[in-house]
Every structure is written in structure tokens, then in C-alpha cells.
Amino acid sequence: MNINTNLKAENTYDAIVVGSGISGGWAAKELTEKGMRVLMLERGMNIEHIKDYESAMKAPWEFERAGKLTQEQKRTHPVQTRDYPYNEATEKWWVNDLDCPYTEDKRFDWYRGFHMGGKSLMWGRQSYRFSDHNFEDNKKDGYGNDWPIRYKDLAKWYDYVEKFAGISGQAENWPLLPDGKFLPPMDLNCVEKSVKERLEKHYNNTRILTIGRTANLTVPHKGRGSCQYRNLCSRGCPFGAYFSTQSSTLPAATATKRLTVRPYSIVNHIIYDKDTKKAKGVMVIDAETNETMEFYAKIVFVNGSTLGSTFILLNSTSEAHPNGLGNSSGHLGHNLMDHHFRCGAEGTAEGFEDKYTYGRRANGIYIPRYQNYGSDKRDYLRGFGYQGGASRGSWHKEVAELAFGQNFKETMSLPADSWSMGLGGFGEMLPYYENRVYIDHTRKDKWGQPVLAIDCEHKENEAKMREDMMNDAAEMLEASGIKNVKTYDNDCYPGMAIHEMGTARMGNDPKESVLNKWNQMHEVSNVFVTDGSCMPSIACQNPSLTFMALTARACDYAVKELKKGNI
Amino acid sequence: MNRREALKSVAFLMGSAISATTMGVLFESFSSPIDENKKLSFTATDEAILAEFAEIIIPTTASSPGAKAAGLGTFIPMIIKDCYSVEMQEVFATGLKAMQYKCVKDFNKEFLATSPAERQKLMEDLREEAIATNRVPSFFLLARDLTILGYYSSEIGCTQAREYLPVPGRYDGNADYKPGQKAWATN
Numbered sequence: 001m002n003i004n005t006n007l008k009a010e011n012t013y014d015a016i017v018v019g020s021g022i023s024g025g026w027a028a029k030e031l032t033e034k035g036m037r038v039l040m041l042e043r044g045m046n047i048e049h050i051k052d053y054e055s056a057m058k059a060p061w062e063f064e065r066a067g068k069l070t071q072e073q074k075r076t077h078p079v080q081t082r083d084y085p086y087n088e089a090t091e092k093w094w095v096n097d098l099d100c101p102y103t104e105d106k107r108f109d110w111y112r113g114f115h116m117g118g119k120s121l122m123w124g125r126q127s128y129r130f131s132d133h134n135f136e137d138n139k140k141d142g143y144g145n146d147w148p149i150r151y152k153d154l155a156k157w158y159d160y161v162e163k164f165a166g167i168s169g170q171a172e173n174w175p176l177l178p179d180g181k182f183l184p185p186m187d188l189n190c191v192e193k194s195v196k197e198r199l200e201k202h203y204n205n206t207r208i209l210t211i212g213r214t215a216n217l218t219v220p221h222k223g224r225g226s227c228q229y230r231n232l233c234s235r236g237c238p239f240g241a242y243f244s245t246q247s248s249t250l251p252a253a254t255a256t257k258r259l260t261v262r263p264y265s266i267v268n269h270i271i272y273d274k275d276t277k278k279a280k281g282v283m284v285i286d287a288e289t290n291e292t293m294e295f296y297a298k299i300v301f302v303n304g305s306t307l308g309s310t311f312i313l314l315n316s317t318s319e320a321h322p323n324g325l326g327n328s329s330g331h332l333g334h335n336l337m338d339h340h341f342r343c344g345a346e347g348t349a350e351g352f353e354d355k356y357t358y359g360r361r362a363n364g365i366y367i368p369r370y371q372n373y374g375s376d377k378r379d380y381l382r383g384f385g386y387q388g389g390a391s392r393g394s395w396h397k398e399v400a401e402l403a404f405g406q407n408f409k410e411t412m413s414l415p416a417d418s419w420s421m422g423l424g425g426f427g428e429m430l431p432y433y434e435n436r437v438y439i440d441h442t443r444k445d446k447w448g449q450p451v452l453a454i455d456c457e458h459k460e461n462e463a464k465m466r467e468d469m470m471n472d473a474a475e476m477l478e479a480s481g482i483k484n485v486k487t488y489d490n491d492c493y494p495g496m497a498i499h500e501m502g503t504a505r506m507g508n509d510p511k512e513s514v515l516n517k518w519n520q521m522h523e524v525s526n527v528f529v530t531d532g533s534c535m536p537s538i539a540c541q542n543p544s545l546t547f548m549a550l551t552a553r554a555c556d557y558a559v560k561e562l563k564k565g566n567i
Numbered sequence: 568m569n570r571r572e573a574l575k576s577v578a579f580l581m582g583s584a585i586s587a588t589t590m591g592v593l594f595e596s597f598s599s600p601i602d603e604n605k606k607l608s609f610t611a612t613d614e615a616i617l618a619e620f621a622e623i624i625i626p627t628t629a630s631s632p633g634a635k636a637a638g639l640g641t642f643i644p645m646i647i648k649d650c651y652s653v654e655m656q657e658v659f660a661t662g663l664k665a666m667q668y669k670c671v672k673d674f675n676k677e678f679l680a681t682s683p684a685e686r687q688k689l690m691e692d693l694r695e696e697a698i699a700t701n702r703v704p705s706f707f708l709l710a711r712d713l714t715i716l717g718y719y720s721s722e723i724g725c726t727q728a729r730e731y732l733p734v735p736g737r738y739d740g741n742a743d744y745k746p747g748q749k750a751w752a753t754n
Binding site for chain 1: 623625649707715716717719720728735737742743744750752754
């Protein structure tokens with residue numbers, strides 16, 4: 001490709017941010033606010049806040065198929081249809097799997113959204129800090145490498161991102177789940193309050209139940225509206241009431257007038273300069289025209305989602321980096337993890353027939369990890385937390401099988417007689433070197449790029465933990481007065497939690513890690529990776545808040561180092 | 568949010584609520600897709616029959632109009648054509664014909680000419696058959712499930728049979744329930 005000098009100048013920025021999701025949006029905000037001219041590259045379409053949330057205000061009857069997917073949608077989205085998030089109301093957020101296939105050496109459900117804002121628009125919004133127990137577990141039990149940081153390194157950055165993003169929650173002083181800078185918590189409902197009281201008493205406060213800590217605003221915050229309790233977050237919020245790139249970081253970055261956003265820009269690889277031993281910029285494929293072009297910058301932040309980022313790094317080969325950029329450790333692509341879930345217990349709560357809910361709370365309860373802590377010892381490593389909640393739904397168990405007619409209609413138009421309460425475990429998966437991704441050169445995507453192959457599975461530690469995830473839930477529900485308690489395990493494959501992490505881990509030792517403690521590549525000092533790929537372990541908490549904190553911290557470091565002339 | 572709850576609420580997404588028996592058939596439509604070259608077509612008579620069928624499942628009552636007024640006569644065939652595999656479409660079409668044949672056999676008249684009592688009898692037979700076959704996917708099961716889905720996501724179902732609250736603005740998890748109070752249309 002010919003690049004004349006003017007074009008090169010035009011295509012040169014202080015920093016390039018690859019990806020516009022949760023961590024990319026944060027990188028763009030932090031870097032622009034620190035005076036950098038930033039180019040943020042997004043591989044998918046642009047999504048304008050509010051205006052492009054077409055389904056957000058639709059009533060149920062304004063959808064053509066009552067939420068159902070067509071056969072054609074199932075044909076073009078064979079992976080996205082494996083679980084619930086892809087439906088008629090949210091279909092624009094999820095990728096056409098035929099355009100961007102991947103190879104499953106073992107089943108791995110890879111849920112992706114290619115658009116401005118990435119998964120920040122569809123995320124579950126649960127926001128929890130990691131504790132020192134999480135940062136120390138790898139070192140203690142020997143799985144994975146030691147985290148190069150501890151809680152004290154990240155605490156002030158958690159404060160910083162929480163205050164900006166707006167996280168509602170209740171402080172609990174629980175050692176395994178540090179408190180944050182919270183907006184007022186959402187309310188527990190009457191059944192959850194009853195369960196909380198009985199459960200904490202039964203376990204003598206060695207287990208606690210709290211309201212979910214969520215990036216939904218309970219009060220107006222930084223010009224954004226508060227939650228209206230519609231429970232339609234997954235369509236995009238017209239009130240800006242949950243944290244997304246569009247509602248939060250993008251407006252801040254845009255306000256600096258130093259941000260350039262380029263949608264439909266697939267970063268194919270990072271261009272390495274063997275003379276400076278740094279990244280020179282990125283090579284981009286225009287997703288609409290297939291035209292290729294280059295952009296240049298002093299620093300590159302890679303925030304393309306865990307596997308998206310790792311694909312780019314693996315695909316950035318050169319004489320100096322034959323196995324992928326910054327991969328002399330051989331760990332790039334390895335140690336892939338995801339939370340395992342879809343098991344727990346549920347039952348019915350009696351005695352609340354005179355109570356109902358008003359409003360729809362897009363949040364549930366949380367029981368933080370208590371296993372393998374203090375005197376609680378298990379026959380597996382690490383642990384799990386629970387998410388769940390109580391509701392008075394409209395399941396009518398009392399209706400005769402396959403009933404119809406007037407009585408049936410009248411019953412179906414009323415709420416269920418009783419409330420139900422469920423607890424679903426979210427378990428930590430250990431880092432295993434052999435759980436990995438690599439590039440499969442035998443297949444190509446729509447843009448002619450090779451595809452990612454994924455070879456990942458849960459193992460014995462996860463299987464053992466699942467037993468407890470069911471049994472502990474049942475025991476706690478029964479201790480709390482819940483009736484008809486039943487356990488379930490709906491089976492779980494990696495990827496399902498959409499919390500995929502690892503594959504470009506941080507560490508102190510360049511021989512066993514890809515990034516240093518500042519999320520900076522050991523071998524290429526001007527490349528930073530601050531999405532889920534950087535994680536040496538995943539704890540059992542929902543991870544996005546940690547990506548935000550790591551990103552803000554890395555941006556601060558990067559700009560300081562740049563100013564010192566060290567990058 | 569608990570993802571299992573979310574999974575369950577796929578069917579409820581649009582505010583419909585369905586008996587537990589429904590889930591199997593609804594999820595069947597998530598089965599592996601097939602390249603759809605041939606699609607069924609439904610005649611105006613088919614739509615009239617389906618509207619009457621749906622009306623038996625969810626009739627007009629004092630409180631609200633029923634499934635026919637809610638447009639189920641066109642909703643059901645549209646969903647069958649767009650959202651189900653060829654095999655399931657065939658199950659549906661064959662069963663629809665079989666039901667009409669059964670009317671002629673049992674009552675010596677076309678479905679649309681049957682009396683309310685005859686329709687009641689017919690539906691009870693179909694229901695028993697579905698139970699006896701342990702709910703093998705059938706016309707009756709599909710049409711009944713789609714009636715419930717379609718009705719409780721229709722404007723009539725949401726705003727008249729149930730209560731629709733588009734923007735609650737607040738959450739009260741300890742609200743008093745008054746006997747007879749309708750269910751919220753969406754979860």
C-alpha cells in the first residue's frame with residue numbers, strides 16, 4: 001500500500017484504542033482527558049446513544065413475532081441462538097456467525113457483538129471488586145501464575161471508576177468482596193428480605209446475602225437519568241441509566257474534542273517496527289469495503305474483547321515475533337477461562353400471597369463467596385458466589401395440564417399464587433495452560449482473515465464445585481424457610497457466561513506472562529492490553545468492573561511514561 | 568440477574584406467560600435451522616379456523632376480548648411459517664387437517680360450522696390425545712402454545728387481560744396485593 005506523507009500525518013494519532021466496549025471506552029476517555037489525541041477503532045457499525053436503540057420503547061405487541069427468532073435468523077446465527085440473549089428485541093447486538101466463524105476443538109459458545117459500545121450495551125451490569133484473596137489464590141495453590149498486583153494497587157482505581165460509572169450497592173464489610181463507592185442500593189423484595197434474615201442467622205453471619213451491586217443508577221448521576229425499573233436494559237437504555245460506552249465514557253471522551261471514532265474498522269494486526277522495537281500502528285480492514293489502511297500512534301491500547309484482542313496479537317507476526325506479538329513466553333492464547341454457572345436450586349416461598357411487586361428491578365441478590373475461607377474447607381480449590389432472587393411470576397403450577405377456556409384465561413391473567421426464590425452459582429474456573437486458542441489458517445472469515453480455534457474445557461475442580469453450587473443453594477434455601485426446593489444443573493460449557501478471560505495474562509516474569517503489572521507488553525513497551533485477556537485468574541465475581549479499574553490505571557501509567565520519554 | 572431466570576424468561580420476553588408445559592415446544596423452535604425453501608401457505612379459511620381454535624383456548628370474557636380479537640388467526644400461521652422447521656410445519660399442517668377431518672367424522676360438519684359444545688368436545692379430545700402421547704409435538708400443542716404466547720403479548724392481552732406498566736419509575740418489592748389484581752403484563 002502507498003501512503004504519502006500527508007496521508008501518514010493524517011492517519012497519525014497519539015494513541016490508538018482498538019475496540020469500543022467497556023475497557024476500550026474507558027481507555028478512550030482516560031487518554032483523551034490526559035491530553036492525547038485518540039483514534040478509537042470499532043470493527044462494527046456505529047450506534048448512537050438513544051437514537052439507535054430502536055426497540056427500547058417498544059411495547060410487547062409492537063414486535064412482529066413476540067420475541068421469537070425466524071428460521072433465517074437461526075441459520076445465520078447458529079452460535080448466538082444457543083442461549084437467550086439473542087432474540088427479536090435485541091437481534092441487532094449479536095453477530096452473524098456465518099460472517100465470522102471460529103473453530104471449536106471443543107464446544108465453546110462465543111457470544112459477540114460488533115458495534116460501537118461492544119458488550120457494554122448488552123452486559124449484565126453486575127459490578128464487584130476482586131479481593132486480596134482473589135489476587136493471592138494463584139500463588140497459594142499453584143494454579144496459574146502469581147498476579148503481579150494486589151488489592152492495594154487497584155483499590156483507588158476501583159474507587160475512581162465506580163464514582164464515574166455509577167455503581168449502586170450496599171456496603172457489607174465482607175472480606176472476600178470489598179466495598180466500593182456506591183450509589184444507594186436497590187431494594188430487596190419482601191421474600192429476599194426474609195431469606196436474608198433467616199439465612200444470616202442460621203449461618204451465624206458466616207454467609208451473607210446482599211442486593212446485587214449493579215451499574216444501574218438509583219439516583220441521577222453525572223447528567224444521566226436514574227433507573228426507571230423497566231427491566232429492558234438489553235435493548236439499550238433511553239434514560240442512560242446503566243453504564244455503557246455510549247451513556248458514560250464516550251460522551252466524556254468526545255467532550256475533550258480529541259477523540260476520533262472510526263466504525264467498520266477491523267484491526268487485522270499491529271504493525272511492529274523492528275528498529276524501534278515498538279508498535280508503529282495498526283493495519284485495518286474496512287468492514288464495508290474490504291479496503292486496507294494503516295493508522296499510526298505512539299501507543300496502542302488493545303481492547304478488542306478477550307479473544308478478539310488475543311486474535312489480533314496472535315495475528316501480528318513478524319521476524320522478531322514469529323508466534324504473535326510479545327509471545328516469546330508462549331503463553332499468548334493460553335490459560336483461557338470463563339465462569340461456570342447454570343446450576344443451583346430454587347423453591348417457593350409461602351406466606352407472601354398478599355404481597356406483589358411494583359416495577360421491574362433489573363437486578364437480583366448476591367451471596368458472595370464463603371467457601372475455602374476461614375474454617376470453611378472444601379475438596380476443591382477456590383469457590384463460587386450466588387446470584388438469584390425472588391419473584392412472583394405468572395407460572396401457574398395449579399393449572400390443569402394443557403387446560404383451555406374461560407377459567408384458564410382468568411387464572412393466567414393473575415399472578416402466580418406463590419413467590420419463587422432461586423440461587424444460581426457462579427464458580428471460578430482455574431487457569432489451565434492447555435485451555436487455549438490459536439489461529440486456524442484453514443478457514444477464513446468474511447474479510448479473508450484466518451479464524452480463531454478454541455480448545456477449552458472445564459475440569460475436575462469445576463465439576464466438584466458444581467456439586468456444592470447445587471447443594472449449598474438447596475441447604476440455604478431450606479434453612480431460610482423456602483419450600484419445594486429443587487436443585488438443578490443445566491450443564492455449562494466455556495463461553496456461556498460471556499466472561500471469557502485470560503490468554504494474554506499479566507505477570508512479573510516475562511517468561512510466563514505476556515503483560516507486566518501495568519498491562520504493558522513485556523516485549524513491546526508501547527502496547528497495552530486491558531480487557532479480559534489480561535487476567536491471570538478470574539475469581540468468581542463478574543469481571544467488568546475490574547477491567548475498568550485496570551484500564552484507568554494502565555492509561556495513567558502509559559501517559560506518565562510517555563511524558564517521561566520511557567515509551 | 569440470575570441467568571436461569573433470564574433463560575426462562577425468553578418465553579416471557581414480550582410479556583407473555585405460559586404454563587410450564589409450554590417450554591418444551593417453545594424451545595423446540597430453537598432447534599437446528601434448516602434451509603427453508605418450501606414454506607407452508609395458509610388460506611383465509613385456515614386463518615379463520617385458527618382464530619376460532621385460539622378463541623376456544625382464550626375466549627372473550629367479561630373482562631377482556633379473547634384470542635380472536637387479538638389477531639391470533641394470522642399470528643399463529645405467521646409464526647409457524649417463519650419460526651419453525653419444515654418438519655414442525657408439517658406436523659402443524661397435518662394436524663390442522665386432521666382436526667378438520669375429525670369434525671366431519673364426529674359431527675358431520677365443517678369445523679367452522681360446529682357449535683360451542685361441539686368445539687368444547689373436540690378440544691377435550693385433542694387435549695386428551697396430547698396428554699396420552701406424552702406431549703409429542705402436535706398441532707394442538709403448537710397452536711395452544713402460540714395462542715398463549717401471542718395473546719399475552721398482544722395489546723389486548725397486555726392491557727386488558729393483564730396490566731401493562733411501561734415505565735414504572737420505581738421499585739417496590741413489598742407492595743400490597745389486592746385479591747383479583749391482574750398480573751403485570753411484563754416481567
